[in-house]
Amino acid sequence: MKVLAGLLLSVLLAACSTAPLKESQPQSLFDDALFSAPTEQIDPGRIFTVSDEMRHYLDDEIAHKIYPDGKIFALINGLYHDSHLKFSYDATKTLDAADTFHAQAGNCLSLTIMTAAYAKQMHLPVQFHSVLNGEIWDRNQNIDFLIGHVNLTVGAGGHAHAAAPESEAARIIDFVAGENLHNEWMEDIGEDVIVAMYLNNRAAEALTHGDLNNAYWWVRAAIQEAPTYMGAYNTLGVVYMRHQNPAQAELVLQRVLNHEPDNVLALSNQVQVLKTLGRGEEAQVLNRHLRELQPYPPFYFFNRGLTAMHDGDFQAARNEFTKEVNRASYNHQFHFWLALANYYLGNLSETRRQLSIAMENSPNSQQHDLYAAKLAGMTGGSAPR
Numbered sequence: 001m002k003v004l005a006g007l008l009l010s011v012l013l014a015a016c017s018t019a020p021l022k023e024s025q026p027q028s029l030f031d032d033a034l035f036s037a038p039t040e041q042i043d044p045g046r047i048f049t050v051s052d053e054m055r056h057y058l059d060d061e062i063a064h065k066i067y068p069d070g071k072i073f074a075l076i077n078g079l080y081h082d083s084h085l086k087f088s089y090d091a092t093k094t095l096d097a098a099d100t101f102h103a104q105a106g107n108c109l110s111l112t113i114m115t116a117a118y119a120k121q122m123h124l125p126v127q128f129h130s131v132l133n134g135e136i137w138d139r140n141q142n143i144d145f146l147i148g149h150v151n152l153t154v155g156a157g158g159h160a161h162a163a164a165p166e167s168e169a170a171r172i173i174d175f176v177a178g179e180n181l182h183n184e185w186m187e188d189i190g191e192d193v194i195v196a197m198y199l200n201n202r203a204a205e206a207l208t209h210g211d212l213n214n215a216y217w218w219v220r221a222a223i224q225e226a227p228t229y230m231g232a233y234n235t236l237g238v239v240y241m242r243h244q245n246p247a248q249a250e251l252v253l254q255r256v257l258n259h260e261p262d263n264v265l266a267l268s269n270q271v272q273v274l275k276t277l278g279r280g281e282e283a284q285v286l287n288r289h290l291r292e293l294q295p296y297p298p299f300y301f302f303n304r305g306l307t308a309m310h311d312g313d314f315q316a317a318r319n320e321f322t323k324e325v326n327r328a329s330y331n332h333q334f335h336f337w338l339a340l341a342n343y344y345l346g347n348l349s350e351t352r353r354q355l356s357i358a359m360e361n362s363p364n365s366q367q368h369d370l371y372a373a374k375l376a377g378m379t380g381g382s383a384p385r
Contacts, residue, residue, distance in 0.1 A: 026227060029236065029252050030220055034245060038217035042202075044195050044225055048117040051098035057085075058121060071122050072155040072171050079115065087111065089175065091138075091147075091363035094201035109197055111175045112152050116194075119154045127153045128194050129186035131174075136330050137298040138363070141208045143238070144298060146265060148231075149176060150194065151186070196226035203235050212243050230256050234265045241269065246276040264294050299324070302334060309341065317341040332361040336371070352378060 050058075062078035069077060079085060090105040097117035100106040106114065116126045131149040138145045151174035199222035206215035216239050222232035233256045240249035250273045256266035267290040274283035305320035321338040328334060339354035352375060359371035 026223060026233075026255065029223075029233075029248075029255065031240075031245070031248055032220075034243065034248075035216045036213045038214050040214050040218075042199070042217055042221050044199060044221060046098075047096045047113060047195055047198055048120065049096070049098055050117050050121050051101065054098060054101045054114075054118065055121070057101070058118065062118075062122075071124055072169070075115070075118055075122060075124070075154065076171060076173065079118065088365065089363075090365065092366075093205055094198055096198070108175045109150055109194070109201060112150050112173075113194065113198065115154070115173055116152055116191075119152075124154050125170075126191075128189050128191065129153065129172075130189050130193075132185050132187055137328060138331065139299060139333065141210075143204075143208060145204065146298075150189070150197065151175070190226075192226040193229050196222040196229040196232055198222075199225060200229070200232045200235050203232075203239070207235075207238065207242065212239060215239050216243070230260055230263065230266075234263075234269065237266070237269055237273070241273060241276075246273050249273045250277060262293055264290060264297075267293070268297070298328070301327075302337070305337060305341070309337070314341050314344040318345060329357075330361055332358040332363065332367065332371070335361065348378070 057078075062074050065074035065078055080087065085104055088105045089107065089111075090103075091107045095103060095106050095110040095113075097114040100110040100114040112128070116128070119126045129151050131151060135146050135148045138147055151172060153170050153172050155170040199218050203215045203218035203222065206212075206218060216236075219232050219235045219239060222229065223236065226232070233252050237249045237253040237256070240246070240252060250270065253266045253270040253273060256263055257270065260266065267286055271283045271287045271290065274280070274286065301320045301323040305317045305324065308314070308317035308320060318338065318341040321334060321341055324331070324334045325338055335354045335358035339351045339358065342348075342350040342354060355371055355375045355378070359368055359375065362368035362371060
């Protein structure tokens with residue numbers, strides 16, 4: 001595995017906590033001369049912009065619900081309940097409000113942004129939240145992503161516990177957990193952090209496509225929008241590292257560790273950076289601290305399972321993949337590889353079951369259809385590759 005393959009990257013969808021201290025603009029961490037000009041428009045001001053298409057829907061479908069239901073129910077019902085719109089979850093790309101509405105799909109951040117844009121248009125108070133303990137791990141293009149979760153409260157000062165008539169009472173709108181949330185599991189965050197998360201996500205997505213130049217400019221904008229959002233600094237460190245600028249990466253990641261000494265993302269990346277810089281003893285010290293915090297890192301058993309598959313030891317592979325599924329059952333990749341190990345062991349019923357779970361946990365419709373095709377292909381006796 002290449003040195004950079006294990007770099008960890010926190011992704012936009014949420015919710016790395018913001019540092020408690022105010023930061024000055026960290027201009028010293030930027031090195032614009034290393035990168036070409038961006039080829040994408042980076043405009044934080046348009047993230048919440050309501051398009052003509054959205055405005056027409058507000059006038060034609062939502063406005064007439066306000067009189068019987070009140071503004072909040074009119075918004076929720078008009079977008080998600082008794083509507084001909086059919087929004088679907090799609091983690092492929094983070095979109096702004098207008099693009100999310102047009103696509104009728106998005107991840108939780110995109111859907112949160114679109115809903116907030118409508119609420120603001122209707123003059124409803126909005127409060128954004130980071131959902132604590134809501135992070136999940138994913139892997140894409142040899143980068144491990146920590147993906148957080150955000151939602152919002154609409155109405156009554158932005159807090160669902162505020163006293164108000166039923167039709168005006170604030171409501172938490174969450175696109176994954178529904179109403180199974182309580183205030184104690186959420187942390188209020190500002191709109192500046194939501195904007196930074198969006199920009200940071202766009203940087204992460206550019207990284208997965210190998211587009212380091214645009215990744216740099218996206219994450220630079222994220223840090224400028226919310227200098228206290230530590231997730232963006234970690235992403236900037238990864239951009240520098242992949243751009244072969246380890247000295248710059250070390251400075252950025254140290255900024256994170258100065259505020260959050262136990263940040264496992266920054267620790268893991270800094271270990272890699274220090275090794276690249278030839279500072280092995282310092283790397284060992286950080287790595288020992290990291291192992292104390294995280295004895296079995298994300299994908300630990302999965303990586304062992306892949307090695308066993310390569311060696312043809314399918315029983316050992318199944319055992320390792322099972323361990324990973326047991327602690328992270330949401331990850332479609334774990335279920336797929338567990339299905340594959342079972343296939344080579346001749347356990348076809350379990351293969352089909354795991355493929356079905358992988359399909360249900362798919363991050364987008366394309367991946368869902370791919371697993372569906374693999375499942376259908378098993379009727380012909382072929383392996384679900």
